[in-house]
Amino acid sequence: MTATTSTTRGRVRIEPGAKRIRTYLGGVPVADTVHPMLVWESPHYPAYYLPVSDVRTDLLVPDGEIVHSPSRGDGHTYTVRAGGKEAPGAAVRYVDSPMEELRDLVRFDWAAMDAWFEEDEEVFTHPRSPYTRVDILPSSRHVRVEVDGVTVAESDNPRLLFETGLPVRYYLPKTDVRMDLLTPTRSQTSCPYKGDAEYWSVRGGDTVHEDLAWSYRAPLPESQKVAGLISFYNEKVDIYVDGVREELPSR
Numbered sequence: 001m002t003a004t005t006s007t008t009r010g011r012v013r014i015e016p017g018a019k020r021i022r023t024y025l026g027g028v029p030v031a032d033t034v035h036p037m038l039v040w041e042s043p044h045y046p047a048y049y050l051p052v053s054d055v056r057t058d059l060l061v062p063d064g065e066i067v068h069s070p071s072r073g074d075g076h077t078y079t080v081r082a083g084g085k086e087a088p089g090a091a092v093r094y095v096d097s098p099m100e101e102l103r104d105l106v107r108f109d110w111a112a113m114d115a116w117f118e119e120d121e122e123v124f125t126h127p128r129s130p131y132t133r134v135d136i137l138p139s140s141r142h143v144r145v146e147v148d149g150v151t152v153a154e155s156d157n158p159r160l161l162f163e164t165g166l167p168v169r170y171y172l173p174k175t176d177v178r179m180d181l182l183t184p185t186r187s188q189t190s191c192p193y194k195g196d197a198e199y200w201s202v203r204g205g206d207t208v209h210e211d212l213a214w215s216y217r218a219p220l221p222e223s224q225k226v227a228g229l230i231s232f233y234n235e236k237v238d239i240y241v242d243g244v245r246e247e248l249p250s251r
Helices: 223-225
Strands: 007-009 014-015 021-025 028-033 037-040 047-051 060-069 071-081 085-093 104-106 116-120 133-137 143-147 150-155 159-163 168-170 182-191 195-203 209-214 230-232 238-241
Touching: 007 071, 021 071, 021 085, 028 047, 028 071, 028 104, 104 230, 116 133, 133 223, 143 168, 143 195, 150 195, 150 230, 159 223
Parallel strands: none
Antiparallel strands: 007 014, 014 037, 021 028, 021 116, 037 047, 047 104, 060 071, 071 085, 085 104, 133 159, 143 150, 143 238, 159 168, 168 230, 182 195, 195 209, 209 230
16 A cells, blocks of 8 residues: 655645546536645645646636745636636646646636536535544433523434534434524535535524524435434533533634
């Protein structure tokens, strides 16, 4: 077995990926590679940089603009035109980067493209990090959630979701939640590991706390164990596990 090697410069880490990566605009595959590079421009998740040899460069039109990064150097931006659609500045090349590994790669803005695939599975929100793991475990621990001194949920049948770098999240059956204190909101978020979440505001006493609880109605296959269950932000409520109040995690 060959170990994965990585390069670090400043806060940027680079390492090769093992998945086939494709990105589309207007129904046209703009890039298709089995040799992606994962580049951690931020500490939380990587971006995909794709070999220029695996990119439809005929679909890239120079913008004449330059974006500067202290670590990656000057990047030349391109408009991507494909399938009757146009994404200005959606592609960047760091052809003279001080990081040699980046010079023959193209970075596409995730949100500017129509679709991304890892192998044959569409991925949303951002690339999945190989160092993030999600474990969902059934538990018989007693969990009680208070908001402003009011018990809004209490269960002996929680599911505990452990996600790398985040506090444990307690997902509770709706039958154990005071749904009369919850009001649906129009907020939605997406997670590449769990799917699309819907939100509720929670009333504790005379105060309504916006978007304090959420649920995944139809989570991704690997997170099916929390389908339809409700979780609350540990950072903003009081959670008691087997009668012991949990410490508030850093926000």
